[in-house]
Amino acid sequence: MHEGNTPNEPIDVHSVLAIMIEQMAEIAWQKMGLRPDMITNEIVTDYGQAKVAIDTVAYLADQLLPKLEDSDKRQIQNLVTDLRMNYVQKSNGSTT
Numbered sequence: 001m002h003e004g005n006t007p008n009e010p011i012d013v014h015s016v017l018a019i020m021i022e023q024m025a026e027i028a029w030q031k032m033g034l035r036p037d038m039i040t041n042e043i044v045t046d047y048g049q050a051k052v053a054i055d056t057v058a059y060l061a062d063q064l065l066p067k068l069e070d071s072d073k074r075q076i077q078n079l080v081t082d083l084r085m086n087y088v089q090k091s092n093g094s095t096t
Contacts, residue, residue, distance in 0.1 A: 017064045021057055021076065028053035028083050032090045047091040054083045 029035045031050035033043050061076045068076065 014064055014067045017060050021060045021064065021079070024053050024057045024060065025079055025083060028057060028087075032086055034086065034090070045090070047087070050087055050091070054080075054087055057083060 026035070026038070028050050030037050030044075031046045031053060033045035036042060037044050058080050061080050065073050065076060
């Protein structure tokens with residue numbers, strides 16, 4: 001995704017956005033029950049939280065995309081699409 005800062009450079013908000021996208025995407029996968037919870041190591045579903053995580057990933061991606069090269073843009077766009085498609089398939093309209 002986005003390259004990190006080199007030593008002695010101020011923090012770059014776009015680098016932080018890339019990290020946040022990765023973290024929120026991981027939470028979305030967990031809340032859809034597709035990966036074990038990072039704390040309990042159990043599979044637990046919560047589609048309401050999954051939706052919030054996915055919507056957050058999409059918003060953060062919109063902020064980051066203008067700063068990315070085409071291949072990185074496609075990677076982020078594919079991530080958002082994959083999250084959304086899996087949400088629809090897994091939730092079947094559930095909002096819990």
